[in-house]
Amino acid sequence: MQQIRHFINGSYTPSASAKTFEKRSPLNNQLLAQVDEGGQAEVDAAVAAARTALDGDWGRLSTEKRVSMLHAVADEITRRFDDFVAAEEADTGQPHHVIAHAFVPRGAANFKIFADVVKNVPTETFQMDTPDGRGALNYSVRKPKGVIGVISPWNAPFLLMTWKVGPALACGNTVVVKPSEETPATAALLGEVMNAVGVPPGVYNVVQGFGPDSAGEFLTRHDGVDAITFTGETRTGTAIMKASAEGIRDVSFELGGKNAGIVFADSGFDEAVEGIFRSAFMNTGQVCLGTERVYVERPIFDRFVAALKARCEAVKYGRPSDAGSNYGPLISQEHKQKVLSYYAKAVAEGATVVTGGGMPKMPGDLAEGAWVQPTIWTGLPETAAVVREEIFGPCCHIRPFDSEEEVVALANGNRYGLSTTIWTTNLGRAHRVAASVDVGITWVNSWFLRDLRTPFGGSKQSGIGREGGVHSLEFYTELRNVCIKL
Numbered sequence: 001m002q003q004i005r006h007f008i009n010g011s012y013t014p015s016a017s018a019k020t021f022e023k024r025s026p027l028n029n030q031l032l033a034q035v036d037e038g039g040q041a042e043v044d045a046a047v048a049a050a051r052t053a054l055d056g057d058w059g060r061l062s063t064e065k066r067v068s069m070l071h072a073v074a075d076e077i078t079r080r081f082d083d084f085v086a087a088e089e090a091d092t093g094q095p096h097h098v099i100a101h102a103f104v105p106r107g108a109a110n111f112k113i114f115a116d117v118v119k120n121v122p123t124e125t126f127q128m129d130t131p132d133g134r135g136a137l138n139y140s141v142r143k144p145k146g147v148i149g150v151i152s153p154w155n156a157p158f159l160l161m162t163w164k165v166g167p168a169l170a171c172g173n174t175v176v177v178k179p180s181e182e183t184p185a186t187a188a189l190l191g192e193v194m195n196a197v198g199v200p201p202g203v204y205n206v207v208q209g210f211g212p213d214s215a216g217e218f219l220t221r222h223d224g225v226d227a228i229t230f231t232g233e234t235r236t237g238t239a240i241m242k243a244s245a246e247g248i249r250d251v252s253f254e255l256g257g258k259n260a261g262i263v264f265a266d267s268g269f270d271e272a273v274e275g276i277f278r279s280a281f282m283n284t285g286q287v288c289l290g291t292e293r294v295y296v297e298r299p300i301f302d303r304f305v306a307a308l309k310a311r312c313e314a315v316k317y318g319r320p321s322d323a324g325s326n327y328g329p330l331i332s333q334e335h336k337q338k339v340l341s342y343y344a345k346a347v348a349e350g351a352t353v354v355t356g357g358g359m360p361k362m363p364g365d366l367a368e369g370a371w372v373q374p375t376i377w378t379g380l381p382e383t384a385a386v387v388r389e390e391i392f393g394p395c396c397h398i399r400p401f402d403s404e405e406e407v408v409a410l411a412n413g414n415r416y417g418l419s420t421t422i423w424t425t426n427l428g429r430a431h432r433v434a435a436s437v438d439v440g441i442t443w444v445n446s447w448f449l450r451d452l453r454t455p456f457g458g459s460k461q462s463g464i465g466r467e468g469g470v471h472s473l474e475f476y477t478e479l480r481n482v483c484i485k486l
């Protein structure tokens with residue numbers, strides 16, 4: 001059985017306490033690995049290593065050398081592609097095509113794109129008049145912010161962790177990563193890549209462990225950490241913000257969502273069904289940008305519900321390696337219980353269960369896995385818990401609407417504001433609705449189509465700040481002004 005260690009100062013190290021925790025497979029609940037559980041000692045050691053690297057070799061590296069090293073990291077991930085895919089598949093149980101075509105390639109791209117941004121971004125200058133007529137010249141310089149604490153979730157572990165590590169390192173920072181306790185493998189494996197391409201020890205550190213009263217919380221409270229970038233639940237964001245307030249540490253938050261999908265009667269029907277299906281059920285609904293509230297214009301409502309139901313009932317459950325399987329389990333038994341409790345709540349609240357609503361019958365050892373059925377409800381008011389709260393499972397509620405104004409009000413009537421997907425062939429309407437929905441990211445006739453140069457982040461309780469392209473520089477660098485009297 002695998003032992004997954006911390007990666008501190010360029011070496012794989014066990015916990016001083018010798019404490020470990022179990023990582024079990026989502027597919028069948030079998031033990032996959034023992035993971036070292038980090039505490040204060042490991043966080044202290046990782047932060048100290050990150051500080052030393054920042055003040056030493058890494059801090060002295062030219063931008064050109066740093067950029068080429070990050071390209072080498074991306075190339076080495078690509079060379080070890082099969083290892084990353086296998087590690088991510090084991091941890092998440094998700095279908096091979098999702099991991100091999102989306103999650104792992106994006107992990108490599110996250111190093112290249114931000115290296116290129118840093119190489120090409122201009123800085124500003126201002127010439128000013130002075131009373132004595134000599135004038136002055138101002139120019140700004142970007143400096144790394146320092147030691148960055150990276151706290152990441154389990155739903156697309158490698159993609160989401162590198163989305164933060166890539167820009168942090170490109171800007172010249174060093175990092176201490178606390179990956180989710182559910183998905184320790186790819187963060188650990190990345191340490192091998194860093195060593196293979198000669199990234200100095202201490203630049204990339206990983207402390208395994210949990211959140212509250214564990215490695216995660218100790219990292220957010222650490223005096224030696226200059227900023228925290230976090231992706232996860234809104235509730236956890238509140239706890240991290242409180243902890244970071246102590247040291248006035250900057251935070252960047254990518255939080256939860258309860259995203260609306262809006263389907264107009266003039267949409268390309270089949271394309272809209274397929275788009276909503278993907279947005280609600282890809283990765284077994286464990287996508288922050290996923291659609292859990294669907295609003296369909298009344299003339300096509302019944303036809304749309306029937307088509308989405310048929311699509312759900314055609315999913316092929318299976319292991320990542322099973323040919324043709326396109327639907328995996330939830331991440332853990334705990335998450336399965338949470339999702340099933342929402343399935344029960346929907347019924348108690350009076351929902352019509354269009355399809356699903358329980359657990360599938362799985363063969364052999366898979367019967368022990370964290371499987372739930374893709375589920376569709378109709379007939380609930382907006383006040384119902386399953387329409388209001390983020391479930392983070394393969395489920396959605398579908399409601400009819402009659403006008404553009406009505407659907408914008410419905411879409412905006414939620415505390416989250418991460419993303420919306422709009423399906424229409426009316427260009428004017430697409431622009432109007434996109435301008436009216438209170439979210440950070442809007443897709444029209446598409447979903448999950450990402451250009452990494454664009455700003456990414458949530459409105460309302462879905463986040464603070466934007467990452468992506470040059471926007472990441474706002475968080476990962478300190479912009480300083482120099483004023484020279486001429």
Ligand code: NAD
Pocket residue numbers: 151152153154155160178179180181209210211212213215216217220231232233234236237239240253254255256257287288289390392418458462463
């Ligand atoms: P989570 O908040 O439970 O955990 C995320 C990470 O935070 C884990 O590493 C966990 O150990 C750590 N953590 C938990 N409590 C902590 C604390 N008190 N102090 C420090 N660290 C702590 O989230 P999750 O269940 O892993 O992920 C699912 C959530 O993430 C969903 O809400 C989803 O919408 C959100 N998410 C958002 C985005 C986005 O870009 N907005 C992307 C992916 C996931």
